[in-house]
Amino acid sequence: MAGVSAVLCSIIFLLICIYMLFVMWVMSIDVTAFLRPLQNNEAILNVGLIVVGLMLMCIGSRCSRCRHPDDEVLPDCYEDVDGSVILDFDMLATVMTKKDFPQIKRRPKFDWRNVQVVCDPLIYKGGADAIKRSSRVLYTRAYTNPGKTAVTHPVHICRATVSTVEVFILRTFVINKVMRMQFGSMKSASGANFDPEIAEKLNLQKGLIRTAHFDQNWEVHTEVSVPPNTKITIQLEVEEEIYEGEFELLSKMIGNVRVLEGKKEIDAWSSLRDFTSVVCNEGLSKDEDGHLNYLSRGIIKYLFVLGHTVNMLEKPLGKKQERNTN
Structure with a gap:
């Protein structure tokens, strides 16, 4: 509100000055007539300029304080949280207002630098x-021996497949850009x-x-x-598992989330408990080591x-029956 008041005062002052100049112009008042007696007194003019300069500096300093309160300058790893959503950590996306916790005077900032999520x-x-299972053939080749002696063939097969995992998070703890989910x-x-590389790519948010x-x-x-008068077919087959569900x-959050109210540091867990009086996530708890545990939910397809x-x-040549020698 202080910033709004300063801006309004500046606008009103500017309008008054414009109005006075307009009145002088309408009444044909010679403005320079007021300055002619002072032309020979350079000291008075210099003092006047100094006074005007000091007034402008005071106004600029006041406006600067209104726009930027005296908060600590924080690095990029701090998350600046909107004042209407404070200390609920977005676990249920519950929007809370300052009426719910009047103790908070300024917007808190969250420091995640020392936090690791396991x-x-x-x-x-x-x-x-x-859960659905299916099989598909990636490679097929037939070897035929119409002769009377067995024939041996070297076999080299190389094929590629792609496994995909898609995750959508319905509810979780706030995850800042510098935090990373680490799957053991x-x-x-x-x-x-799953291959560990898949887990490394899933940075949940x-x-x-x-x-x-x-x-x-x-x-x-x-x-x-291949025996005489025989045909052998080689197949490379893969088994796939398909899943879609919740x-x-x-x-476990290892490390402390620092919550700063201006230059004052407040405890994140105590703030959550004292200011909201609710545990927003039934999976939220604090273990004996002081680590914050929380439950996330979502939908996964893979x-x-x-x-x-x-x-x-x-398969013997000339006959229909086949025999699997796997």
Whole structure:
């Protein structure tokens, strides 16, 4: 409000000056007539200029203080939070006003520099019905031996697949741009291990979709011995797991979130408890080591390649039946 008052005063003063000049112009008042007696007194003119300069400096300093309160200059790693959303940490996106916590006089700033987030494995809530398994053939080649002696062929197969994971966070703790979710391990809904590279690419943040791609190369070096009058077909087959459903993720925040009210530091946990009187997240707790634990929820979709098999289908020439020699 102080800033608004200073601006209004400046505007009113400017309008008064313009009005006085307009009146002088209408009444044909010679403004220079007031200055002629002072032309021979240079000292008075200099004093007048100094007084005007000091007045302008005072007005500029006042306006500067109104625009920028005497807060500590903070580096980029501090998050400046809107005054209408203070100390609820966005866990339920609950908008709270200053009436709920009159103790806060200034907008707090959150310092995340010393914070690390470590996540437990995902907890899948979709159940067994949400898990689908399928197989597909990546490579096929037939070896035919119409002769009377066995023939051996070297086999070299190299194919690539792509696993994808897409995550949408419905609710989580506030994550600043300098914070990173670190997955110790990440498993599929059936318990198969994802490649660590996938987990590294999933930097979760509420309301944003995160997609990770992982390229896998399947390479096979073997040989096939084809009996006389026989055809053998080699197939490289991969098994895929597809899942779409909800999940929960328990995370631990290691390190302290510093909350600064101006130059005064206040405790984040005490502020949350005292000023809101509510625990906004049923998964929110503080362990014996003082680490903040919280529960995130979201939706996950993935197509994960579990592994590969090499099939050899044997068929005598001139007959319809086949025999799998895998």
